Amino acid sequence: MSDELREDEVARHWNANAEEWxxxxxxxxxxxxxxxxxxxxxxxxxxVSGRQVLDAGCGEGYNTRLLARRxxxxxxxxxxERMIELAREEERRSPLGIRYEHTSxxxxxxxxxxxxxxVVSFMALMDGPGFDHAVVELFRVLRPGGTFAFSITHxxxxxxxxxxxxxxxxxxxxxxxxxxxxxxxxxxxWRFTDAPTDAPEFNVPRFDRTLSFYVNTLLDAGFVLSRIExxxxxxxxxxxxxxxxGWREHAALYLYFRVTKPDD
Ligand SMILES: C[S@@+](CC[C@H](N)C(=O)[O-])C[C@H]1O[C@@H](n2cnc3c(N)ncnc32)[C@H](O)[C@@H]1O
Numbered sequence: 001m002s003d004e005l006r007e008d009e010v011a012r013h014w015n016a017n018a019e020e021w022x023x024x025x026x027x028x029x030x031x032x033x034x035x036x037x038x039x040x041x042x043x044x045x046x047x048v049s050g051r052q053v054l055d056a057g058c059g060e061g062y063n064t065r066l067l068a069r070r071x072x073x074x075x076x077x078x079x080x081e082r083m084i085e086l087a088r089e090e091e092r093r094s095p096l097g098i099r100y101e102h103t104s105x106x107x108x109x110x111x112x113x114x115x116x117x118x119v120v121s122f123m124a125l126m127d128g129p130g131f132d133h134a135v136v137e138l139f140r141v142l143r144p145g146g147t148f149a150f151s152i153t154h155x156x157x158x159x160x161x162x163x164x165x166x167x168x169x170x171x172x173x174x175x176x177x178x179x180x181x182x183x184x185x186x187x188x189x190w191r192f193t194d195a196p197t198d199a200p201e202f203n204v205p206r207f208d209r210t211l212s213f214y215v216n217t218l219l220d221a222g223f224v225l226s227r228i229e230x231x232x233x234x235x236x237x238x239x240x241x242x243x244x245x246g247w248r249e250h251a252a253l254y255l256y257f258r259v260t261k262p263d264d
Pocket of ligand 1 (some may be wrong): 014057058061080167
């Protein structure tokens with residue numbers, strides 16, 4: 001895979017994923033989202049009621065709607081036109097006052113400087129090139145004192161060529177990590193944990209980066225780091241969904257950042 005997986009190719013993959021993605025997310029097949037990631041990340045984001053919030057990489061809008069129902073004035077952007085169409089269809093069906101725009105989070109010229117109180121991004125910033133450009137744009141559109149919170153797959157554990165290590169009985173005993181210092185875009189192929197067995201796999205372009213790249217890019221743009229979190233799946237969740245217990249016992253699946261734009 002070349003270094004040059006471009007945004008138009010990312011959009012092409014997500015346009016192809018969009019129908020099935022929306023169907024399955026709306027049917028609750030993404031159990032990690034439902035029972036682990038969303039509860040933890042929404043608590044991490046904090047209060048959004050009454051705020052102007054941008055959702056960067058909003059997909060078909062599931063989590064944009066979730067924050068709108070919590071009282072935020074939401075705007076969602078995504079690079080996939082099909083995802084944005086699906087989000088708008090849902091907005092027409094059940095209006096929540098959400099504005100959706102088809103654009104990249106690296107190029108937010110549609111929005112004036114300092115137009116949002118907060119920016120959030122759910123599991124989207126590791127899925128596109130140009131994290132540095134995205135961070136500069138998100139800093140620009142955020143008001144001074146505003147926060148930017150995002151979730152990504154954990155860059156130290158989710159790497160190209162990574163896989164579970166198992167004992168003779170097939171029990172997970174560890175996680176193999178590879179190519180951490182030599183990231184190159186790749187296409188991840190996977191299904192949601194509770195997807196029907198005949199569901200097609202998603203093709204997800206992935207842009208691995210080191211942890212230091214994430215942190216230093218945020219600091220270089222002018223953000224102040226407020227908090228990070230590596231949510232650990234609760235015991236009860238792992239009992240109910242044993243396939244997920246490796247993410248409790250051996251490695252972190254997600255990493256959350258909350259950073260603040262300093263007050264002038
Ligand atoms: C894993 S999905 C997450 C979608 C949504 N946030 C959610 O939680 O359901 C990643 C999304 O990032 C979007 N994406 C990838 N690169 C992008 C970019 N440069 N600008 C905006 N969206 C992008 C994809 O189109 C896709 O909808």
